[in-house]
Amino acid sequence: MPPVNSIVCVKPVPDPRHWSELVVDPATKTLRREGIPSVLNPLDKHALEEALRIKERLGGTVTAISMAPLTATESLREAIAIGADDAVLLSDRSFAGADTLATSYVLAAAIKKLGKFDLILCGNQSLDGGTGQVGPEIAEFLGVSHVTYARKIEILERGIVRVERALEYGYMVIEARMPLVLSVVKEINVPRHVSLMRISEAMQTEVRVWTSRDLDLDSSRIGLSGSPTQLADLFIPETKRRGEIMRGAPDAVSKLLIERLRELGVL
Amino acid sequence: MEFGFTPEQEMLRKSVREFAETEIKPKVHDMDETGKVPMDVLEKMAKLGFMGVMVPREYGGLGMGHIARTIVLEEIGRVSAAMANTLQITHLGISPIATEGTEEQKKKWLPPLARGEKLSTFAVTEPTGGSDVLGIQTTAKLEGDEYVINGRKCFISNSHLAGVLGILAKTGEGTKGLTVFVVQSDSRGFRPGREENKFGLRGCNTGELVFENCRVPKENVIGKEGDGLRIALSAISNVGRPGITCAALGIIGSCLEEVVRYSKQRVLYGKPISELQAVQWNLTDIYMDYEASRLLTYYSAWLRDKGERCDAENAMAKFWAAEAAVRCAKKTIDVFGAYGCMRELAPQRLLRDAELLISGAGTSDIMRLVMARKALTLA
Numbered sequence: 001m002p003p004v005n006s007i008v009c010v011k012p013v014p015d016p017r018h019w020s021e022l023v024v025d026p027a028t029k030t031l032r033r034e035g036i037p038s039v040l041n042p043l044d045k046h047a048l049e050e051a052l053r054i055k056e057r058l059g060g061t062v063t064a065i066s067m068a069p070l071t072a073t074e075s076l077r078e079a080i081a082i083g084a085d086d087a088v089l090l091s092d093r094s095f096a097g098a099d100t101l102a103t104s105y106v107l108a109a110a111i112k113k114l115g116k117f118d119l120i121l122c123g124n125q126s127l128d129g130g131t132g133q134v135g136p137e138i139a140e141f142l143g144v145s146h147v148t149y150a151r152k153i154e155i156l157e158r159g160i161v162r163v164e165r166a167l168e169y170g171y172m173v174i175e176a177r178m179p180l181v182l183s184v185v186k187e188i189n190v191p192r193h194v195s196l197m198r199i200s201e202a203m204q205t206e207v208r209v210w211t212s213r214d215l216d217l218d219s220s221r222i223g224l225s226g227s228p229t230q231l232a233d234l235f236i237p238e239t240k241r242r243g244e245i246m247r248g249a250p251d252a253v254s255k256l257l258i259e260r261l262r263e264l265g266v267l
Numbered sequence: 268m269e270f271g272f273t274p275e276q277e278m279l280r281k282s283v284r285e286f287a288e289t290e291i292k293p294k295v296h297d298m299d300e301t302g303k304v305p306m307d308v309l310e311k312m313a314k315l316g317f318m319g320v321m322v323p324r325e326y327g328g329l330g331m332g333h334i335a336r337t338i339v340l341e342e343i344g345r346v347s348a349a350m351a352n353t354l355q356i357t358h359l360g361i362s363p364i365a366t367e368g369t370e371e372q373k374k375k376w377l378p379p380l381a382r383g384e385k386l387s388t389f390a391v392t393e394p395t396g397g398s399d400v401l402g403i404q405t406t407a408k409l410e411g412d413e414y415v416i417n418g419r420k421c422f423i424s425n426s427h428l429a430g431v432l433g434i435l436a437k438t439g440e441g442t443k444g445l446t447v448f449v450v451q452s453d454s455r456g457f458r459p460g461r462e463e464n465k466f467g468l469r470g471c472n473t474g475e476l477v478f479e480n481c482r483v484p485k486e487n488v489i490g491k492e493g494d495g496l497r498i499a500l501s502a503i504s505n506v507g508r509p510g511i512t513c514a515a516l517g518i519i520g521s522c523l524e525e526v527v528r529y530s531k532q533r534v535l536y537g538k539p540i541s542e543l544q545a546v547q548w549n550l551t552d553i554y555m556d557y558e559a560s561r562l563l564t565y566y567s568a569w570l571r572d573k574g575e576r577c578d579a580e581n582a583m584a585k586f587w588a589a590e591a592a593v594r595c596a597k598k599t600i601d602v603f604g605a606y607g608c609m610r611e612l613a614p615q616r617l618l619r620d621a622e623l624l625i626s627g628a629g630t631s632d633i634m635r636l637v638m639a640r641k642a643l644t645l646a
Contacts, residue, residue, distance in 0.1 A: 074274070081278065193290075194282035196316035196329055196339075203275045 003059035004155060004178070006051035007111055008084065009122040009134065010066050012038035012075040016127060029234040031128070040075050043123025045082070045191040047184045050153060051121050052083040052192070058155060061085045063114060067095055067106050073207045081194045081202035088114065092211040097224025100133040106222055107134070108141030109215045117179055118159070124149055124183040135183035146181035147174050151188050272338070279331075280338045286315065287346040295347050298470025299616050304353065304428060305470065313383020318357050322365055326377035333505075333568035337513055341564075344517020345524075348620040349471035351517055352627070353386075355510025356424040360387025360433050362506040363447055363498050367490040376431060376449060385430030389507065390420040390476055391499055397422070398633045400435070400445070400496060405478060407436035407446060412485050414438075414448065416478040419460065424627075426474035427459040434476070435499045438492050445495030449487045456481030467619035504578045504637070505571055507628040508585045512564050515588035515624050518617050519557045522595040525613055526550050526602050540602070549598045556591035563587050579641035586634035592621035 014022060015037045023032045040048075051062045064079035066072050067090040076087035090110050098106070111117065120139070125132035132148065139146030151171060152164035165172040166185050212222065220226055244260070246253045261267045272280070294305045312318065320336045322328020329335070336358060344351035357380070364376050379385050396402025405418025416436055420426075430452050438446040450457055460475030490498050530541035530550065540546045563584035570577040596618035600607030607614035625631055 074278070077274075077278065078281075081282065193286050193311070193315055194278070195314075196279065196282065196320065199275060199278050199282065200329070200331075202278070 001058050001155065001157065003061075004054050004118045005060045005063075005116065006054060006119040006121055007063050007065055007114065007117050008044065008048045008051045008079070009107060009120065009138070010044040010048065010064050010075060010079055011041045011123075011126050012066070012068055012072045013041045013126055013128045015039045016042075024234050024236060029231055038071070038075060040078055041123050041126045041128075043125065043127075043184065043186060045123075046186055046188050047121035047123050047182075048079060048082055048084060049189045049191040050182075050184055051119070053189065054119070054153070054155065055083075060118070063088065065107065065110060065114075066090065067098070067103055067110075069096075070209070073209070076207045077202045077205070078194060080205050080207075081198045082192060083195075083198070086205065086208070088208045088210060090210050090215070094212050094219070094223045097227060098222065099227035099229035100129070100131050100137060101228060102222050102224075102226040104134045104137035104141060105226065106215065106217065108138050109217055110210060111138065111142060113210070113215060119161075119178060120144075120181040122181065122183045124185050132183065135181055139181035142179075142181070144179045144181060145176045146183070147176055148183040150182045150184045153182060153184075153188070272334075276335060276338055279335055280342055283317075283339050283342040284345075286312070287343050287350075291343065291346045291350050294470075295616075296611075298347065298349055299610075300469075302464065302469045304472050305350075308350070309353065309383070309386070309428075312354065316381075317354055318361070318383035318386070319381030321358060322361060322377050322381035326365075326373055326381055328377070328381035332572040333509065334565065334572055337509065337564060337568045340510060340513030341516050341520070344514040345520045346517070347470070348514040348518050348617075348624070349468045351514040352424060352468055352471045352510070353428070355507070355513065356389070357383075357387045357429070359389045359502060359507045359510060360425070360429060360431065362502045363389065363433050363489045364449065366501070367447075367494075367498050372449070372486070372489065380431060386425055386428045387431050387433070388423055388425035388429040389433040389499070389502055390423045390426075391435045391503070392420060392422050393418065394421055398629055400499065401442065403435060403437060403445075405434070405436045407438050407448060407483075409438075409485070410482075413482045414485065414488070416448065416450070416456070416481040416483060418478050420476040420478075422463065422473060423476055424471060424473050426476055427462055427472050432476065433489065433502075434478075435495050436478075438495075442496050443493040445499070446492045447489040447495045447498045448483055449489060450478075450481065450483055454481055454483060465623060467616075467621070467623035469619075503628055504581050508581045508634075509564070509568060509571075511624050511627045512560075512567075512581075512585045512588045515585075515592040515621065516557075516560050516564050518592040518621050518624075519553065519560055519588065519595045521613065522592075522599040522617055523550075523553050523557050525599050525617075526553055529606075530602055546602055549602050553595045553598055556587075556595050560584070560588040560591050579638045582629070582634040582637035585628065586631050586638070589621070589624040589627075590631060592624060593618065596621045 018036045025032050055062050062084045064084040064087040070091050076089055122135035136146050147163045149166045150163045151166040154162040159178045161176055163174045246256050290308055316329050319328030320331050324330035340351045340355050361380050393403045395404050407414040407416045432450045434448050437444055456479050458477050460477040462474040530546050531539050533540045567577050567580035567584045599614040603614050
């Protein structure tokens, strides 16, 4: 079978071990990320792992790509230390404030510039935004097929990929032709750790940084001004515990309990 | 003066921390309960290059230095001092071959050790001497092209795991009567003896080595016959002692985090106990010990990476960090109260682990002896 060239979209997200320190800025309605370390979005690691396994089986290349501030160079180096061959960071002040549409527009433009690819692999959703939109949007911009919730990927003959797509109660098998965008869920594999042996190499590999000038972009479609999503509010919902004691015979109490749970909208 | 780490060292720390938290942390309780070494975790560590941190690249290692090794061991020690010790002892076993071995010996032994296909150890201590190196009684007699080794080593870490062992044996009398040998664990006449049941560092294997007419080829001598004392003391001072120091540093860091988390969450008198001065004093004592131990540890690693002699500094870091680990673990238990004594929670294990570090690679009194040698030259 011919080699498969993969592009893996990765995103640095706030380290979940530090989520208790996250604060929403009341004025800008964004997360204050200062002082909170970043990690690669966990599902993106599964996407990278799958790309590496495909490369190990069939040959080809694995390129990691991210649209993020310059500090994300570190995350892309991590992707290289895990096994990616190279990495591209899309970073420009004008990209800031992008919603998923403006983000995937820029990512798609960069992928076009990278040239030929067989697979684009993404984590199904990010830990911080959690929309799950970027993968499918990239596919639409590139005019290729996409499959979300991929939990198993098998490359068949003649560029056909068989994908198991996880559903709530079971799975769906889809066959699609490459080039193809796949968004993966965590059941797909167990990601490998950074090999200490690759750290030195990763530090010496150049992470290419592309700004808006390097890409063929319509400036009205990038950043905050290119984002149709208007954020009305962002807040951490307050959860409070409360207790109620119900007394009586077990039958009567259980009936009462069910009624009360219905009333509260739990059932 | 530069106190920061390089981006490469930062990535190393981040990667090891992630490994330790995802792969080692879930095993820690079980290791402590059963005393068993999690071999699957060691295999994963081997594949990622943990054993070969300081082995030169041409022999399959990472070619990183003492600071990098300190980072790796500190991060593992933060999660499990037992695992840090298992790893550091394998580094210790590798070091005489890497620093004193001939080209041929390095080519033969280092690649499988760097890849972690074989674990290692370095054995000096016997019932009749450890710190009193000249008191050892294991002998090696040359017969034809082979040395015949007889004797018994005790309290040896990785005793039952090591595939390639460095050992010190008597080939004569006095300071020039000791020689370092490499022994393969499948050599005839060698067997691991009893396995110790320790109250701390459980999940790190410690036991005896038994040599009964164990024959090793002449080419397994590291350095020259009679060079053993220098080679052994250098390996222990520059690799073994800092290894213990890193495990201690890991424990102190762990104490700091445990106390911060617990005291902020435990509410008494209507507020978190972190707001009580009595608790803050314990916290700041641990914090000071953490920073002081860290500075001493990284300073001596930095000196060693520059190729400077730093036996006193290694001893000082080991003394301070190991003693501090015991103090800090005790204070952590004090803050936790009765919870700190429960086997389900970390503080009591930290204290048991810390206590084991006092005797490893030389007791605190021996550290004082080493420091005194330099201190007496200061005026």
